[in-house]
Amino acid sequence: MIANTLILLIALLHLYILVLQTALWTKPAGRKAFKLSPEFAEASKVLAANQGLYNGFLAAGLIFGVMHDRTFAIFFLTCVFVAGVFGGITANKKILFIQSVPAALVLAAVFAGI
Numbered sequence: 001m002i003a004n005t006l007i008l009l010i011a012l013l014h015l016y017i018l019v020l021q022t023a024l025w026t027k028p029a030g031r032k033a034f035k036l037s038p039e040f041a042e043a044s045k046v047l048a049a050n051q052g053l054y055n056g057f058l059a060a061g062l063i064f065g066v067m068h069d070r071t072f073a074i075f076f077l078t079c080v081f082v083a084g085v086f087g088g089i090t091a092n093k094k095i096l097f098i099q100s101v102p103a104a105l106v107l108a109a110v111f112a113g114i
Contacts, residue, residue, distance in 0.1 A: 002109065002114045003106065003109045003110045003113075003114050004066045006105075006106040006109055007062050007065065007066050007073050007077065007106055007110070008062070008063070008066055009102075009106075010062055010077065010080060010102055010103060010106055011058075011059040011060075011062035011063050011066075012059075013098075013099075013102070014055045014056070014058045014059035014062070014080070015055075015056065015059045017052065017055040018052045018053070018055045018056040018059065019052075020033050020034070020052070021048040021049060021051050021052030021055065022048070022049045022052035022053065022056075025041055025044075025045050025048040025049070025052075026038070026041045026042055026045055030048075054083075058076055058079060058080055058083070061073075061075070061076035061079070062076045062077065062080075070110065073110070074107065074110060077103050077106055077107050077110070078103075078107070080099055080100075080103040081099075081100050081103040081104055081107065083099065084096055084098070084099030084100030084101075084103060085100050087099065088100060
């Protein structure tokens with residue numbers, strides 16, 4: 001039960017990122033969250049929407065895993081972890097702490113049977 005709640009919190013985080021990247025990218029909230037200039041936000045909004053869609057798919061996979069089969073949740077938590085490591089290396093180190101560390105902790109909770 002605790003692990004499922006933690007998985008759903010990770011899913012909510014990715015739904016929030018989906019909204020930031022698809023609907024709020026050029027708005028003050030999106031620009032502030034990602035420290036973007038108005039010009040860069042406007043120029044990159046299609047790319048951001050694509051990234052947001054992927055975050056939505058991660059959330060959907062996590063929710064599906066909680067509802068149907070823990071194996072799916074483990075797979076999608078692993079995807080979240082790997083995406084966070086890649087983003088931390090290539091884009092911004094804080095992505096490691098926002099995305100990878102929580103995913104790793106939840107994976108640990110799942111494997112510990114919490």
